[in-house]
Amino acid sequence: MKLYISLLGFGKVGRQFVKLVRAKEQDILNWHGIEPKFASVSSSRGYVANPDGLDIDVLAGMAIREQNLAEHPDFVPYGAKDKMDGILPEVAGKDCIKVLVAAASSDFETGEPTLSIMKSAISRGWNIASMEKSPLVVAFDELTEMARKFGVELRYSGATAAGLPTIDIAKISLAGSKVMAIEGILNATTNYVLTLMSEDGISYEEALSMARAHGYAEPDPTRDVMGIDTACKILLIANAAMGCRKKLSDVKITGITHITPRDVASWAIEQRTLKMIGRAWREDDDVKIEVSPMAVPYYDMFAKVNGSGKAVRFVTDLFGELVVTVQEGGPVAAAGSGFKDVINIFRSFQGRI
Ligand SMILES: NC(=O)c1ccc[n+]([C@@H]2O[C@H](COP(=O)([O-])OP(=O)(O)OC[C@H]3O[C@@H](n4cnc5c(N)ncnc54)[C@H](OP(=O)(O)O)[C@@H]3O)[C@@H](O)[C@H]2O)c1
Structure with missing residues (x-):
């Protein structure tokens, strides 16, 4: 046809x-x-x-x-x-x-x-x-x-x-279950910058300029580093997977521009690494959505999603937790x-x- x-x-x-x-x-x-x-x-x-x-x-x-x-x-x-x-x-x-x-x-x-x-x-x-x-x-x-x-x-x-399957997973693979929470590393630029800061101990500015040089940041990365791109993505995923009708103005957003090498180093002492996370969760018959850098323990699968990689975690009533990761991105x-x-x-x- x-x-x-x-x-x-x-x-x-x-x-x-x-x-x-x-x-x-x-x-x-x-x-x-x-x-x-x-x-x-x-x-x-x-x-x-x-x-x-x-x-x-x-x-x-x-x-x-x-x-x-x-x-x-x-x-x-x-x-x-x-x-x-x-x-x-x-x-x-x-x-x-x-x-x-x-x-x-x-x-x-x-x-x-x-x-x-x-x-x-x-x-x-x-x-x-x-x-x-x-x-x-x-x-x-x-x-x-x-x-x-x-x-x-x-x-x-x-x-x-x-390239990261999100809505298809929720609608097809998790059909019949209730999605209780979603977490995601959904933006390649911020993950690349935070990975460089963690691995090389460099400043936010140095990491961003390397991300630009390697094609992982737009000439104007404002919407990425301020968390707005992640907010748009987690909003759309939550609306589709959790049956809510939230707006961008409902999302609490914190970017990564304030993160210092000292922050990164002090989390490393606690065996944690900073990741930019978009998350949505059920609370009192409502869905809350938030975007912010979070310190993830080294044993968590999200801690291994580095560079331009992305990941999503669904927490469901029937299947427990499901994590999907992808490295491929871009056009x-x-x-x-x-x-x-x-x-x-x-x-x-x-x-x-
Ligand atoms: N690049 C990525 O990795 C990526 C990943 C996921 C999603 N996206 C999304 O995919 C979309 C395209 O991204 P891109 O990287 O291909 O951008 P791009 O290279 O800047 O291309 C944008 C295209 O849109 C055309 N355009 C602009 N205004 C238009 C209008 N009024 N009517 C019809 N076409 C119009 C442009 O026309 P001209 O050729 O005349 O300039 C150009 O062909 C964006 O919304 C982006 O957020 C991109």
Whole structure:
């Protein structure tokens, strides 16, 4: 069956996603019966679209060469035609599944422009696989309710620590159990910085500049080091896994900028290491969420998650504690988690998951 993808964003993650679909095109046809087509790809300035499917070799070639989407021969700048009709074309044939893959950059406060595109997509019957956090953090309730009303799926593995499976574990592997608490090392930048501070005894500033040099910190890492990225992720995971409807303003957040080598050394004497932890737990019929650096005992599995690694721990009534860790991160893992969501959306509509 044909599966039409509208890809929002042709940056680091968007290009990886195109390369991944091209590389695994035959596998997903053989394994799942999916025939993937790109109905559109869009960037900040415009889009390319074809209701029968764009030439994937052309897109993959551009992705490999890291070309801007505007260099595509059929590029349509915004303003030339209706933007939503361009990004979300009426695809050819009725017997198909449509997925908007969100890999653009949207405003942290408003979730725009992706939020409006997501809402338009849902109302036109497109499922969502989002690597973007902002639209979900801003309008989780509204998007969830819209997806229910229009009978489409809203998935966001790429927004909740990407290569680290979180929501899928809660919803599939832990089905039937009550999640009592969740803890996670969910941000590669802060884990990398704290690992360097612990292992090399260097200052926060030195560790951050090494993280930048090795590509583990953005030029502006404010949202990472202040704990906001971790807060967005634990918020989305808790809302999905614990059935709450918390907002970012409900999360108590402390960053890592105040941590000194002396703090690290004094915890080491007590056989503990500092980790940036996002945690959610049940308390008095409510769910509390907090992000802060915490001193983890050396025997704890989280203490062994170093560098750019991530981890999540679920505490449940039926299965006790479950810990998952991953080392892979960055655009490849983000694209891979979007790809996984697309496959699972297809399988869900086939009644196979
Ligand atoms: N990089 C990672 O490791 C990672 C991991 C997990 C999640 N994510 C999330 O994935 C998303 C993409 O990340 P990235 O690293 O690929 O960023 P990026 O390299 O900066 O690419 C962003 C893309 O979004 C496009 N864009 C910006 N405004 C747009 C608009 N109004 N409409 C459509 N497209 C628009 C840009 O267009 P132009 O090409 O015209 O500039 C660009 O193609 C972000 O939300 C990020 O938080 C990233």
